[in-house]
Amino acid sequence: MSETVRVRFAPSPTGYLHIGGARTAIFNYLYARHSGGRFLLRIEDTDRRRSRREYEQDILAALAWLGLEWDEEPLRQSARISRHREMVDALLESGAAFRCFVPLEKAERIKQAEMERGGINAFRSPDRELSAKQSQARADAGEPFAIRFRIPTLDVSFHDAVRGTVSTPAHTIDDFILMRRDGSPTYMTAVVCDDSDMGITHVIRGADHITNTPKQVLLYQALAAPVPEFAHVPLILGPDRKRLSKRHGAQALTEYREQGYLPEAVLSYLSTLGWSSGDDRELFTRDQLLENFTLAGINKASAVFDEQKLEWMNAQFMSQQPDERLQQMLRREFARRIMAGEIPHGTGPMLAKAVNVLKTRAHFPIDILDKGRYFFTDPELIEDRKAAKKRLKDPATPDRLEELANRYEKLSGFDEHSSEQALREYADELEVGAGKLIHPTRLAVSGVGSGPSLFAMLGALGKETVMRRLRTLARFLREHGTPPDLGDEDTDPPKLTA
RNA sequence: GGCGCGUUCGUUCAGCGGUUAGGACGCCGGCCUCUCACGCCGGAAACACGGGUUCGAGUCCCGUACGCGCUACCA
Numbered sequence: 001m002s003e004t005v006r007v008r009f010a011p012s013p014t015g016y017l018h019i020g021g022a023r024t025a026i027f028n029y030l031y032a033r034h035s036g037g038r039f040l041l042r043i044e045d046t047d048r049r050r051s052r053r054e055y056e057q058d059i060l061a062a063l064a065w066l067g068l069e070w071d072e073e074p075l076r077q078s079a080r081i082s083r084h085r086e087m088v089d090a091l092l093e094s095g096a097a098f099r100c101f102v103p104l105e106k107a108e109r110i111k112q113a114e115m116e117r118g119g120i121n122a123f124r125s126p127d128r129e130l131s132a133k134q135s136q137a138r139a140d141a142g143e144p145f146a147i148r149f150r151i152p153t154l155d156v157s158f159h160d161a162v163r164g165t166v167s168t169p170a171h172t173i174d175d176f177i178l179m180r181r182d183g184s185p186t187y188m189t190a191v192v193c194d195d196s197d198m199g200i201t202h203v204i205r206g207a208d209h210i211t212n213t214p215k216q217v218l219l220y221q222a223l224a225a226p227v228p229e230f231a232h233v234p235l236i237l238g239p240d241r242k243r244l245s246k247r248h249g250a251q252a253l254t255e256y257r258e259q260g261y262l263p264e265a266v267l268s269y270l271s272t273l274g275w276s277s278g279d280d281r282e283l284f285t286r287d288q289l290l291e292n293f294t295l296a297g298i299n300k301a302s303a304v305f306d307e308q309k310l311e312w313m314n315a316q317f318m319s320q321q322p323d324e325r326l327q328q329m330l331r332r333e334f335a336r337r338i339m340a341g342e343i344p345h346g347t348g349p350m351l352a353k354a355v356n357v358l359k360t361r362a363h364f365p366i367d368i369l370d371k372g373r374y375f376f377t378d379p380e381l382i383e384d385r386k387a388a389k390k391r392l393k394d395p396a397t398p399d400r401l402e403e404l405a406n407r408y409e410k411l412s413g414f415d416e417h418s419s420e421q422a423l424r425e426y427a428d429e430l431e432v433g434a435g436k437l438i439h440p441t442r443l444a445v446s447g448v449g450s451g452p453s454l455f456a457m458l459g460a461l462g463k464e465t466v467m468r469r470l471r472t473l474a475r476f477l478r479e480h481g482t483p484p485d486l487g488d489e490d491t492d493p494p495k496l497t498a
Numbered sequence: 499g500g501c502g503c504g505u506u507c508g509u510u511c512a513g514c515g516g517u518u519a520g521g522a523c524g525c526c527g528g529c530c531u532c533u534c535a536c537g538c539c540g541g542a543a544a545c546a547c548g549g550g551u552u553c554g555a556g557u558c559c560c561g562u563a564c565g566c567g568c569u570a571c572c573a
Contacts (some may be wrong), residue, residue, distance in 0.1 A: 012573050047572060077573095104571070115569090119500040122569085146571050163503075172501050172569090180571040187573045211502055211568040234504085241565070272522095276511050280521040299511080302566065306509050309523040319536075361535040371534095387533080438532040450534035 005037025007202050008195070009063075009070075010077075012044040013056035016252035019305055020206065020236045020244050022062065023270045027233055028204045029068040030271065030293035037201070041074035042194060046184070048078070062253035066263050067286060075198065077190055084185035087193045087223070088147055088178045096222035097178055099135045099145040100125045104181075111174075122151070123174040147179035149188075149218065156214040161202075161231035161295040168214040176215055188212065192219040200228050204295075207232045207302070208243075231295045234274045235302040244305060260329075260364030262321070265314040274299045283316055315363040326355045329365045337369065347376040353460035357452045371451070375460065378469055379447025381493045385486050387449025391439035393483040398474040400430070401440055405470040408463055416459030419466070423455075444473035447496075472496050 009025040011017065017025075032039035041063075045051040063070070091097035100107075102125055111123050127135075128150055139145060151174070157167035178189045185193075195203060210232050220227040238244050244251060256266055268284045276299070277284075277292040284292070318326070334351055337343040354375040358368045373379075382388045407422050408414060423441070427434040442454050445466060451457065458466050476496050477484055486493040 010573090014573075044573060050572080100571095107571085111569090115499060117499095119569085122500090148571095166502075168502070174569080177571050182571080184571085186571070190573090206567095207503070208567055212573095214502095232503085235566070237566080239509090243566075272511070274511095278512075280512060282511070282522055301504055303511090304509060306523065309510070312523055315536090358535095360537095391533090433532090435532055442533065448534090452534080454532060 005032060005035040005201050006040060006199050007032045007037060007204055008040040008042050008198060008200050009068075010042040010044050010191070010194075010205075011059050012047060012050075013052060013059060014047060014050040015055055016254065017059040017062040018244060018251045018253065019270065021059075022066065022253050022266075023236060023273060024204065024206055024233060025063055025068055026066065026267060026270055027231075027275065027293075027298070029070075030289055031202065031204060031231075031295060032071075033290050034293045038071040039068070040072055040198060040200075041070045042077060042198070043074055044077045044187075044190070046077050046081070046187070046190060058252070058254055062257075065253070065257055066267055075194065077194060080190070080194060080197075081185060083197065084189050084193050085179070085183070088185060088189060091149070091178065091219075091222060092147060094222070095132075095150070097147050097149050098125070098128050098130065099139055100127045100148045100175070100177075101130075101138055101143055101145045102127055120171075122172050124151075125175045128175060144181050146177050146181045148175040149178050149215070149222070151175050151218065156217055158213055158217045158227065158230060160210075160213075161229055162234075162298045163210075163232065163300060166210065166213070168211075173214060173218075188215055188219065192216050192223070192225075195228060196220065196223065196225045202229045202231060202295075204231045204233060207235050231298065234299055236273060237302050237304045239304060241304065260366045261310065261314050262317045265310065265317040268317070269310045269313045273303045273305065283313065311363050318362055318365070319360040321359070323352060323355045323359070326359055326365055326368070327351055330355070330369060333366060333369060343369075343373075343376045350375045350460070357456050357460055361452065374446040374448075374457075378465075378472070379445075379496060381495050382443060382447055382484065382486060383493065384443070384447070384449045385489070385493070387439075387443060388486060389483045391443055391449065392477060394436065394440075395482045397440050397482055398477040400426075400437060401444060401470045401474040401477075404437060404441065405467045405474070408467055408470070411463065414459075414463035414466075416455045419458040420455040440473070441470065444469045 007028045009021075009028045011021055011025075029039045031037070041060075043056055043059075045056070060074075088097060092099070102110075107123065107125070114121055114123065125148055128148070130138075151170055153170055155167060155170050156173070157165055160166050176188055177186050179185055213230055213232075217227055236244050253266070257263070264285070267286060267289070268282075271284060271289050271293075272282050275293070275297050278297060281288075330351065334343065334348075338345060338347075354368050354372040357375075358372050362368050362371065404423060404426060407426060408419065411418055411422060423437050424434050427437050430436070438454050439449070442451065442457075443449060445454075445457060445461060461469075473496065476494075480486075480494060484494075
């Protein structure tokens, strides 16, 4: 009871941080913070051929983006090789491990043969019974060897916080390698040594490690070190029910960030993939997660990643965000578009209005810029042929748009309210439904048939802009007819301002 | 092949011996409405199969099937 929880996330920098790794990191983080413990990082960079600094940066950046703050300086596994060797030497000394002089090819042949005759028994090195003296002599003579663990005859079992007791018959476990022929420690050696030295109390990792665990438990026991608690979290599968791999599309966390996913949404979604608070909630803030997370809430079965649901969740979080936050997120892309000439200079103040009006109908921040181009620049053409055909067919439309512009011009104060009032009054005078004016006005002002409340748009756009666009469309309709002839599907429609 | 783990709507998460098997995403229909979203209301949709145990089983046990993982001198 006295010891505080210490958990670790141990990525190997041989690729970007993916959904699966991120989820494992999240569970570790949540468990640590929930129980007032520490969340540590260990970079497993001992595969020197495949490890890259660039991936390491990506992983750290992704964790930071999710807000998974780690405690203490991350431990680099490659810096601990001499410690790993020490551990293996101690094991050799105690007899828990032995030198195996069997050449690689021969060991493979033995295993192959065993597999062919049914594969009931695991690999047992013929050298496991060599006397210490013989073993030492051959080593001294310069004969190459690997160091293997001597699997005892007792079966192994361990407790898993997710699955309960997991047992494995000892005869199915290989005399696995602790130290390669070239003197480098293997994964099995490194994890146990590091977890033990780091004082890790709970090992929370992917279910693909379940079958490694008995070997590690045996190592802890041989070392007379305390065995940590294990929790193997279900794997995340792709839509094809195969384990999520780097192959299928945008799996890297940083790519989700680029696409405009909010870290809050990703955190919430990933937390509820394979874990549940026990009730029906599924939108969680970080604080709610920290409060509710328990290992007991983790599921056993693997889960399929559903991007559609993530997207929905993103939209949920989007509409809850303060406008300033969204503006902030958009700033860079907004500046880029201005530089690229896609958005006119001086339209910065419109961004706030676009965000405010559009955020509840956007799934991603970028949608606000894409769907809301008309906030910043006059529509150049009517892209929406269907809407044009349906809403601009009345021959009276050009005159009405013109007249509406004139009425707006006379308004002393122009805002959401007064623009609506004036339009409805005019519609009443004409004895037509307000829709007869609303739809053409929407097309005039935005160039598209769908969007936010018209009057919210008018208010945001301001009198001058609205009048200009109304008159532009009126002129265009007089020139191109009602409904306007917009040409073929595959050619661009004519410009509004010729 | 061997060993391990798993199996509730298409997906996800509830259910922890007695429920009309619930919520969410997606899908379909309706309401709201100036359109599109949002929101609200409603609908279709699941306990892999077979044996037990029990008065009673989605819930406990065993088997089968299927899926996934591991089976490296990778991590």
